[in-house]
Amino acid sequence: MIPPVPDDATTLVLRRVFKATRARVFRAWIEPEALQRWFRPRGLHMTVSRLDTWEGGAFRFDVENGVSITGTYLHVLPPQRLSFTWSDASVQGQETIVTLDFFDLGTSTEVVLTHERLTTQEMRALFSGGWPSLFDTLAQVISGPQDI
Template sequence: MTVQQPAREFLKSEPGLEPVIVEGLFRATPARVFRAFTEPEEVRCWFLPKGGNLVAAEIDLKVGGRWCFVIEKTDEKQIHFEGEYLAIEAPNRLEFSWRHVQEFADGTREATDSSKVTVLFEEAGKATEVKLRHEAIKTEDARRGVGGGWNGCFLRLVEFVVE
């Protein structure tokens, strides 16, 4: 009989509380982990928490530059996350705004209010400690969803960036 190992838990804040705090140790350099967050072809490999790949990822990596990660695209609608870069200090810090958007075929959009994500990449021996803070999320349900989403993404990222 196989004993199932408990899932790794990266979510450090209480589910539903503000801000959402997610932290993890990754067996790679800060530059490697930073690249996983900032290069479209890399983001597409780990960003969805439950497996699979993003439909598309666009990144204009400069302060004021926009990013967009497409989760689902059909003839009727597109679901994606988008925002702008607020601060970039490669390979140690990344800060960006965040919105969840549904865009319909008729051109209408439904978007959440903008929230803010700050990610710190700190060298820890031969590894990198990543500290992510996602704040200004309006509702408890949304914070629960975001926390679970980031936790799932970190589960995939920890395997993706191993050097």
Template sequence: MAENRVTESGLMISRVFDAPRELVFKAWTEPERLAQWWGPKGYELKIAKLDLRPGGMFLGSQRSPEGHVMWGKFVYQEIVAPEKLVFIQSFSDEEGNTIRAPFSGTWPLEVINHLTLTEDLGKTTLTLKGGPYNAADEERVTFEGMRPHVQQGFVGTFDQLDAFLAKT
């Protein structure tokens, strides 16, 4: 039976950016900024919707260099500008309906992410904690097995955020 919880073995990533917290928050919450850095390197993000409010949704598609398109969404749970975002992330179709990940039939349908931003002397520390949400045991096991790859993916995405912030 699925429980409404995050697995204790979720992931946590922390990174310091040489940018003020307000700017880092805007990079996560303004479509024209988010489209310039989110996702794997070489992928193009097209944002169909970004409704920044609790219960609101980000919906977008990523196109790989080979032309493969995947849709995904965030459903915002909590927003405290400019210090906190909590959102449930899922793969989706273009209408925003949650679907299974294209790479695994047992990847969690929902992953919750808690993003916090703290600023010290003009630099922002971003901390991301996340893991399966409303997940079956099999989904939690799949997530745990893929955790090193998920962390590596976030490192690459945060490299792109760092480069974006350096240009801004």
């Protein structure tokens, strides 16, 4: 059995500055075509099966390896904040919460990602590696010539 994470370590906070406007970075999180370009494990294809980007709206992403990510939007405040529940096999039937805050730095944007309710060491380790990898892919996509 995997030991639980101490209460003070159930939240993961990551910060990243992207060389794109706040509106462009925010759109990358809420438009299906954009999400499919970057929001997936490296080397795998992901399909946006549902994306209702309003408070109370649901989403479902299906990865070609059989994993489905589902959740509900809790806060949608363009282009400042996006918060949603997260459920997939990695969270062992639990529901975690992801909050993204977007800070305008002129031609760049700082994103602060807060992932809460990571109740095991395994979950925390998985997301500690997964989110930075996704951020790397997002940075490549939004710095490219195609508009998001």
